[in-house]
Amino acid sequence: MPAPFSLPPNLGDYLAGSTVYIFWDTFNYAMEPVTLTGLAVTDIEVYKNGSMTQRSSDNGYTLLDTDGIDIDEVTGCHGISIDLSDNSDSGFYARGNDYMVMVDAITIDGISTRFCAATFSIENRAGRNGVGDYQVTLTIRTTGGTPVSGVSVWVNSSNVRSGSVAGTKVTDTNGQVVFNLEYTTYYIFCNLSGYTFASASFTSAEGSVSFTKDIATAVSAGSSAYYADSFLTRAIADVRE
Incomplete structure (x- = not known):
């Protein structure tokens, strides 16, 4: 046998x-x-x-x-x-x-x-970070157009930072994350120590499922923005994750 x-x-x-x-x-x-x-x-x-x-x-x-x-x-x-x-x-x-x-x-x-x-x-399966049937790719870059890796990213259907409709994902070396979402408008929220992020949103629709957002700005360790982002928003993201 x-x-x-x-x-x-x-x-x-x-x-x-x-x-x-x-x-x-x-x-x-x-x-x-x-x-x-x-x-x-x-x-x-x-x-x-x-x-x-x-x-x-x-x-x-x-x-x-x-x-x-x-x-x-x-x-x-x-x-x-x-x-x-x-x-x-x-x-x-x-x-x-x-x-x-x-x-x-x-x-x-x-x-x-x-x-x-x-x-x-x-955290490597779409089902954990998706509420819809359509893959949406977000690219997070600096205001100068450089992709930023290691950014915790979440989206919400309302402009409320403490909420999330699809969990939290972390950008790869290309600054990208992928969520499975519905065709509608979402607000983007980000966190990474040493950076601040401008407000951003997108509207996904058929034929429009990839979005690049130049919203990251590096801040020095001595600035108040650095510490606010490091502790306050990081704590929010940790709870969500």
């Missing part, structure tokens, strides 16, 4: 800073539940997108129920968790990316094995 293969389960799209829980079962050739041995946090490897470079730190990995093996004293049921807020490998966990988790070098029924345990993403 040829050896079977399996595809890792996709656990879904997670908010940045949340915790991923992964569970799996182990069986012998008779399909009876059996324990495993050798599970340690050093056996947990996380990969980002298509890169074959593993996350460089084991911090943030937890073996559930002490050792991750036979949880709640149930033979053959095992579990781990991954804390996405752990930044020991700076910037590894970030919005807009996909991840794969491998469990390596464990022993099941006397056989050494490894397997791809799960895949997941961090």
